[in-house]
Amino acid sequence: MLKRKIARHPVFRISCQHASRLLSQREEAPLPFAPRLRLWVHLCVCDACTNVSRQFQTLRLAMQRWRERD
């Protein structure tokens, strides 16, 4: 598949470890163009990091709900 081919290309290839750091950083500030593109390509082909991305978003929402709960 083309997506997988792109994701494996040295220009785009990042590890899940690296992607996870970017996922956390993304919660703090917009990523610069190159890392944003690499992360996007990685997420297209990686279910694990897609799940981590949802988990990080869930954490943020959970803390918000925890704070609002009376």
Next chain:
Amino acid sequence: MADQARTTDQTRTPDQTPGATLEFVHLAEHRVYLLRIARLELRDEHLAEDCVSDALTQAYEKRASFRGASSLKTWLTSILKNRIVDLLRKQWREQPLEPEPSGEQDFDKLFDETGHYIQMPSAVSDPADLCQQDGFLAAVQQCVDKLPKRIGQVFVLREVFGSDTGELCKDLGITTSNVWVQLYRARMMLRTCLEKGGFGRA
């Protein structure tokens, strides 16, 4: 009455701000909430009580400066945050950095030699629904309480008190990359902690 309605913020004397009519009981209504977030941040019942009492006293003293632009709760939270940040700065200065378990090395175990997850992280099908569940929120709180102290403090300032990177750097005297590393560690530790319960599925 019509005259009063026409008065703008600029022409009001300090006595006429929305805050001027506040009584201490109005502020104290938020005490339970303030204590809850102070406890999560400080992990010390007495310190939390002190900070909240100080914050409420201070808020009452400067009640005329409450202009009603934000909710009273938000205003009180920001006063509490300032008290807490002062305290943390002092604590951090006095106590040399605890030898924290090196986060990166711990997380290395989660990845294979090519840097990919060894175990598939759990999927969260509906974050909004999950976060409605008291059981999940309690599990999250427990995991936050288990974070190494400073990592937990940075995380709670970020996610509960709403400090952004710039504020965290300024308030805690640490660099941007340090803030991001602490928050990355917090999130990775929290997700690992929550995975023990299937991230809310169990």
